[in-house]
Amino acid sequence: MEFCPKCGTVMFPKDNCFECKCGYKSEITKEQKSNYEVSEKVSAKENIIVKGEDVKTLPCTRAICPKCGNKEAFWWLQQTRRADESETRFLRCTKCGQTWREYD
Structure with missing residues (x-):
């Protein structure tokens, strides 16, 4: 996850940049691209369910x-x-x- 240095909110990828709702943008580096995988595109109105067995981030x-x-x-x-x-x-x-x- 990438966080906005201005407001601390999670930034989401859009085109070749990470965008924050406060307006801050940063270009996605090659290293960051290797950390993210897009498995399927969804519209903004759809709910996203995270699949997989890796729940190590849960309490x-x-x-x-x-x-x-x-x-x-x-x-x-x-x-x-x-x-x-x-x-x-x-x-x-x-x-x-x-x-x-x-x-x-």
């Missing part, structure tokens, strides 16, 4: 995996029911990748 917590017994898991919250109900907490084992959910 970790102590939780016992029901599959392997490991005591650490990545976690995230997602609204799976009506808006007036609490979110669902998803956990993924840091060792075997088993995913399970918890409700509040």
Whole structure:
């Protein structure tokens, strides 16, 4: 990810530049191009779902995996029911990748 040196917001690639919503632009270098891969183009109105098994950027917590017994898991919250109900907490084992959910 590239961050704007003016305002600190995440900048997104557009054509051959990184653009920030504050108006700052910077040209994409060869090194930066090798770090990014465009897998498919989407319109600005579409939601983007990140695919893949690399969730190492998610926060970790102590939780016992029901599959392997490991005591650490990545976690995230997602609204799976009506808006007036609490979110669902998803956990993924840091060792075997088993995913399970918890409700509040």
